[in-house]
Amino acid sequence: EAAVTQSPRNKVTVTGGNVTLSCRQTNSHNYMYWYRQDTGHGLRLIHYSYGAGNLQIGDVPDGYKATRTTQEDFFLLLELASPSQTSLYFCASSDDWGDTGQLYFGEGSKLTVL
Amino acid sequence: GDKVKQSPSALSLQEGTNSALRCNFSIAATTVQWFLQNPRGSLINLFYLVPGTKENGRLKSAFDSKESYSTLHIRDAQLEDSGTYFCAAERASSSFSKLVFGQGTSLSVVP
Numbered sequence: 606e607a608a609v610t611q612s613p614r615n616k617v618t619v620t621g622g623n624v625t626l627s628c629r630q631t632n633s634h635n636y637m638y639w640y641r642q643d644t645g646h647g648l649r650l651i652h653y654s655y656g657a658g659n660l661q662i663g664d665v666p667d668g669y670k671a672t673r674t675t676q677e678d679f680f681l682l683l684e685l686a687s688p689s690q691t692s693l694y695f696c697a698s699s700d701d702w703g704d705t706g707q708l709y710f711g712e713g714s715k716l717t718v719l
Numbered sequence: 720g721d722k723v724k725q726s727p728s729a730l731s732l733q734e735g736t737n738s739a740l741r742c743n744f745s746i747a748a749t750t751v752q753w754f755l756q757n758p759r760g761s762l763i764n765l766f767y768l769v770p771g772t773k774e775n776g777r778l779k780s781a782f783d784s785k786e787s788y789s790t791l792h793i794r795d796a797q798l799e800d801s802g803t804y805f806c807a808a809e810r811a812s813s814s815f816s817k818l819v820f821g822q823g824t825s826l827s828v829v830p
Contacts, residue, residue, distance in 0.1 A: 647821065648807075693760065
């Protein structure tokens with residue numbers, strides 16, 4: 606079973622604050638993703654990566670940066686957090702080349718921007 | 720419009736009964752995944768499907784790419800089956816394909 610670990614699990618910051626969400630997967634998966642989950646919108650893809658140093662934009666990238674430092678580690682950065690970024694964030698990984706492959710999610714990181 | 724539409728949006732089941740959840744797609748889907756978000760918020764992958772069927776214990780899922788739908792059957796529902804079920808379809812594309820998620824079906828299993 607793939608292991609995807611996120612930190613922190615809960616974070617509260619103020620408007621304009623700087624936040625980094627971390628994700629580590631330990632199954633040597635090629636693809637990693639950041640999603641946000643909001644009531645009424647379901648899961649929306651922010652950024653994804655298919656390997657160390659690679660970054661692709663998703664469907665809702667505005668206000669977010671991401672960096673894939675190694676095959677295992679994928680970070681989501683909010684440099685000027687806004688209340689609209691209050692959400693539940695999920696990291697996920699998958700293995701397959703070309704296709705999405707089976708997704709394995711982390712436990713989620715709840716972010717509150719005051 | 721909704722590219723992946725789940726039905727019903729909410730469902731209450733008595734323990735021990737059976738039910739089926741459905742996803743209809745308005746996109747050409749190559750694969751489908753089903754997830755359960757449990758009351759703790761964790762997203763658990765239940766099935767990854769190419770066209771066809773899969774079974775795992777009391778759960779069975781089918782994906783018909785020609786008719787653009789997928790189903791998830793729950794047999795002998797248990798309290799721990801409660802949560803929100805999401806389906807996600809992978810769009811057929813020549814480039815990297817992204818998953819499109821449905822809005823979820825909230826399932827409550829009661830004694």
